[in-house]
Amino acid sequence: MAEPRRIRYPYIFLRLPKSLATRPQPPFRLIRLVLWLLVAIVIYIVFQPDIDRWLVTRQAEPRAIQARGDLAADEQATIEVFEGVSPSVVYITTVERVVNLWTRNVTQVPRGTGSGFMWDEHGHVVTNYHVLEDAEAAYVRLADERAYEAVLVGASREHDLAVLRIHVAFDRPPPVPVGESHNLRVGQKVFAIGNPFGLDRTLTTGVISALDRSIQGEGGNLIEHLIQTDAAINPGNSGGPLIDSAGRLIGINTAIYSPSGAYAGVGFAVPVDTVNRVVPKLIAFGRHVTPSLGIVADSDISERVTARMGVQGLLILRVEEGSPADKAGLRGTFVNREGEVVPGDVIQAVGDIQVRDIEDLTDGIERYDIGDRLEITVHREGSTQRLPLVLHPWR
Numbered sequence: 001m002a003e004p005r006r007i008r009y010p011y012i013f014l015r016l017p018k019s020l021a022t023r024p025q026p027p028f029r030l031i032r033l034v035l036w037l038l039v040a041i042v043i044y045i046v047f048q049p050d051i052d053r054w055l056v057t058r059q060a061e062p063r064a065i066q067a068r069g070d071l072a073a074d075e076q077a078t079i080e081v082f083e084g085v086s087p088s089v090v091y092i093t094t095v096e097r098v099v100n101l102w103t104r105n106v107t108q109v110p111r112g113t114g115s116g117f118m119w120d121e122h123g124h125v126v127t128n129y130h131v132l133e134d135a136e137a138a139y140v141r142l143a144d145e146r147a148y149e150a151v152l153v154g155a156s157r158e159h160d161l162a163v164l165r166i167h168v169a170f171d172r173p174p175p176v177p178v179g180e181s182h183n184l185r186v187g188q189k190v191f192a193i194g195n196p197f198g199l200d201r202t203l204t205t206g207v208i209s210a211l212d213r214s215i216q217g218e219g220g221n222l223i224e225h226l227i228q229t230d231a232a233i234n235p236g237n238s239g240g241p242l243i244d245s246a247g248r249l250i251g252i253n254t255a256i257y258s259p260s261g262a263y264a265g266v267g268f269a270v271p272v273d274t275v276n277r278v279v280p281k282l283i284a285f286g287r288h289v290t291p292s293l294g295i296v297a298d299s300d301i302s303e304r305v306t307a308r309m310g311v312q313g314l315l316i317l318r319v320e321e322g323s324p325a326d327k328a329g330l331r332g333t334f335v336n337r338e339g340e341v342v343p344g345d346v347i348q349a350v351g352d353i354q355v356r357d358i359e360d361l362t363d364g365i366e367r368y369d370i371g372d373r374l375e376i377t378v379h380r381e382g383s384t385q386r387l388p389l390v391l392h393p394w395r
Helices: 028-059 073-088 272-285 299-309 324-328 358-366
Strands: 089-099 106-118 124-127 137-141 147-156 161-165 189-194 202-216 222-229 241-244 249-256 267-271 346-350 373-380 383-390
Touching: 073 089, 073 106, 073 189, 073 202, 073 241, 089 124, 124 272, 147 272, 161 272, 189 249, 222 249, 222 358, 249 272, 267 272, 299 346, 324 383, 346 358
Parallel strands: none
Antiparallel strands: 089 106, 089 137, 106 124, 124 161, 137 147, 147 161, 189 202, 189 241, 202 222, 222 267, 241 249, 249 267, 346 373, 373 383
16 A cells, blocks of 8 residues: 655745844843833822822821910000900991881881990990981890890981990990090001991001091081091991090091992091080980070171171171170171161181181080080171180070
8 A cells, every 4th residue: 555645845944144143132021111110100190199198198297386476566556455445346236117018017127237335334335326327226236245225315417426325234344445536647546446247346457547527428418527547447337436556435437438338448437526525415415405606697798798807707697685695795797877787796716716617616616515614706896805605505
């Protein structure tokens, strides 16, 4: 039997160039290591925030406290002023009564808020007139959160001042120390304490920006001789005290100048000299009783006549019979038998206040009370005379 024929497969032998045969092989382990390192770097970059957060939470501890040292002298002074006066500052809330037209039920709804301060040991609280205007009731909250319904004692719209009274049986807040405002100077440091936007007992600081300002009150009346300050005053500050660096009351924050209704760098306060003159009258009489000389005058006529006479002052046109001016012997203007107008006395000063018009005369007289004795300086028949006068009620 014949054997199967073997198939032979050709083999091809390749001979590599000697240069390739001797070249070193690539370092595969090193390449893998580099690739893993790159992957690790990418993972760290992506998850770094989480890793840092985990490390921080594992090692978080309070930091060491650095000693502060003593407070600066002006800081300590500010703190003392606030701590001395703030217990006397109160928070005032007003309400009004609303009638339901369908049920005829009467309910009280909040109307507004403001500030005030303790005036004396008898529970009198001083604030602005416009804080209480048109309100049906007012409630006073003290610094220790005690609240009382207040009774209106008196008010003066022309001075934007009002006095409330609360009955505090025990632990009464002390009254604010009273200073003076006639000798204030522009640039003095001041502090305003109040309840702006309902944030009770807020302190702001500034300086006196100007003096003797006049503004139109909310009721349309002119409020004169105000203090202008750049201490921040906002809605709710009204009625709060303006304090000097000695911790004394020098004014009552009453208004701001602002197109937007918020603080714009200009605020006004009723000077304490006016407050100290008006408030006792509100407590005693319930209203501001302005003394009167009992004369009739006109600033325009006076200006024309006194210019011809070559003198300055306010010409008296008529003296009311039985008035303080009549009893002091002041003379009015009259027409003689020849039909000539004979000028009366020209008032040039009330006490030490120079008089040029009716406003000056009113300002001078308001500084006195009923029963006070004062001296009127007048120009009469070419000479200057000083006449004593006693202010007394009449009419």
